[in-house]
Amino acid sequence: MQINIHAPYKDRVQQALGDSNLRAAVSKATDRMTDARLAAMGAIEGQTLRAQVRQMKEHVLRQWPDYLLQLEMNLRRNGCIVHWAEGIADAQEIVKDIALQNGADLVVKSKSMATEEIHLNQALEEAGLRVVETDLGEYIIQLADEPPSHIVAPVIHKRLEEIAEVFEEKLDMPPTREASKMTALARAKLRREFFDAGMGISGCNFAIAETGTICIVTNEGNGRMVSSMPRVYVAVMGIEKIVPTVEDAFLQLQALCRSATGQQLTVYCSMTSGPRQAGDADGPEQVHVVLLDNGRSGMLARGYGEALLCIRCGACLNVCPVYQEIGGHAYGGVYNGPIGAVISPALAPEIARFKELPHATSLCGACREACPVQIDLPRLLLDLRSDLVEQGAAPKLEGWGIKGYARVMSSRRMYEKLGKLASISSNLYANLSGGNIQFLPPPLSGWTAYRDFAPFAPKSFREWWRERKLQ
Ligand code: SF4
Structure with missing residues (x-):
């Protein structure tokens, strides 16, 4: 199946995930290249x-x-x-x-x-x-x-x-x-x-x-x-x-x-x-x-100069769990994998053109470990996300969500109260639905479209610790 690289990002990813031949071919080849790289680098x-x-x-x-x-x-x-x-x-x-x-x-x-x-x-x-x-x-x-x-x-x-x-x-x-x-x-x-x-x-x-x-x-x-x-x-x-x-x-x-x-x-x-x-x-x-x-000189000026150290070896693609699942065409640009997720938006006159790519990552850091130039790709991806928010190119909801999160995390009382509320309500919902939560309303429905949502723990770590000390 040929992926339509002009389709919206989510559609491209869906097409790639639905193509078991593509996933098998990419996974086999990238594993082979990774083994060869490890052996060659390990020999010196x-x-x-x-x-x-x-x-x-x-x-x-x-x-x-x-x-x-x-x-x-x-x-x-x-x-x-x-x-x-x-x-x-x-x-x-x-x-x-x-x-x-x-x-x-x-x-x-x-x-x-x-x-x-x-x-x-x-x-x-x-x-x-x-x-x-x-x-x-x-x-x-x-x-x-x-x-x-x-x-x-x-x-x-x-x-x-x-x-x-x-x-x-x-x-x-x-x-x-x-x-x-x-x-x-x-x-x-x-x-x-x-x-x-x-x-x-x-x-x-x-x-x-x-x-x-x-x-x-x-x-x-x-x-x-x-x-x-x-x-x-x-x-x-x-x-x-x-x-x-x-x-x-x-x-x-x-x-x-x-x-x-x-x-x-x-x-x-x-x-x-x-x-x-x-x-x-x-x-x-x-x-x-x-x-x-x-766009290369602009990349340096905008703080993405580290990506210019890239020697285009492809090692970061081969170890990336996202690339291994969706292959290259789903990224929609000329460059793909972790380095593509950085340089496609960073090279473009408007980073918003590739606004999904900085999120096409698990931020696991495998790319940084593999890179022969030690490029900190996860940090660059986070910088791009931050620039997207500052430029108003990220969804408004994301900005509000992060602001709310920052507010909660800066107040212990609010954190504990909301944690309690989340625990009670999610456990109640889970009990009513007979186990895990399988449906959440938008904008959280994206999570339950692919996996269950586990309810929050009945007790926070702090409560558990306090009880343990009193025993
Ligand atoms: S591993 Fe490093 S040098 Fe190789 S393509 Fe990726 S970013 Fe570039």
Whole structure:
């Protein structure tokens, strides 16, 4: 079943919860990735690595403008053409112009969340270009006409049988359930596209400021093909993806590979420091780098800078009990899981657009424990909730409820009296309904729609303690 990402949040969640195939596929894959991450991080001084990566990323953010200028200067010195894009429309226009000026009617792409964020495929297709995703997972969801549902594993929500159906329908493949046969077919089709493409586009896992180098990591080699085979190569990078030095790049690479897929190193790490030089056997004639802000500087200004430390490894998604149940599409944005619940509203001009996401969490803290950059995601989610209340974007009832709660909690007498009242009335109601409370009137009906409400304890802890001491 395909989830309608434009449906209201509650409907999306309902659709996801009703899809047992999706839940089984997501749960199996995320458990596997978590086991691999734990083993890979456990094989080294994982905590030390996490602390070092965080320190380096924090240092970059403190000197962000300096490193950006250094990166720009070195990219230009290497012969790259640098473009600054403030928002989605600018970035789309820049990439579209490069393609049209170079007469590229076929574009091959490597997996990139930044280009998902700016809806680049759609913009290029509207301009008459053909865009082909070349990461196997992205290729499958492009054929299925679906967005990615995981930062690292875009097709995590589909089972082998469902992927086979897509191949049969879209590629006329004879029925098979053998993954190797499907992969071989995709490989053959994509090989032709690499040869014919006039332009390649990728994201950027990190850019090295001191050398002006764009780095992309893949396991399939498609990133290298995209960045070296077509005549024109465009890298779209979020402006937070900077590391100061080559040593820092390898530090981040360790944390990224181990946390994302549990590998010591991905199969390919492709580094581009400029276009083909005289005498080079291959490489693109033009290299363009689009430095994309799209709300990132605003995030720092609004107090969400910690989320800019994210290296997009996906570890927080894999351990999140909410993501494991509903998968990625139910989040409704490009980014999903705990980090998506933070950056979708924080990147948006209006956080109210994603007002449900800061509540799509159990605040259990598993994401913080898994994060290789030690990002305090639960705190950021609480900050977003608080901002939603301050901006008047949270339901009025929630604001009144929290004010009432604060009032009760600041008066012992009121707390005890209301506690007694709640205990008597809930126990009476439970007795009348023969056990637990199965129905509460709105606005509390949301609770009893899915579970019983247990009546309050007949005695408060304080009463129980007092009686115990008197015995
Ligand atoms: S928040 Fe941390 S765990 Fe989640 S994707 Fe970013 S770096 Fe990975």
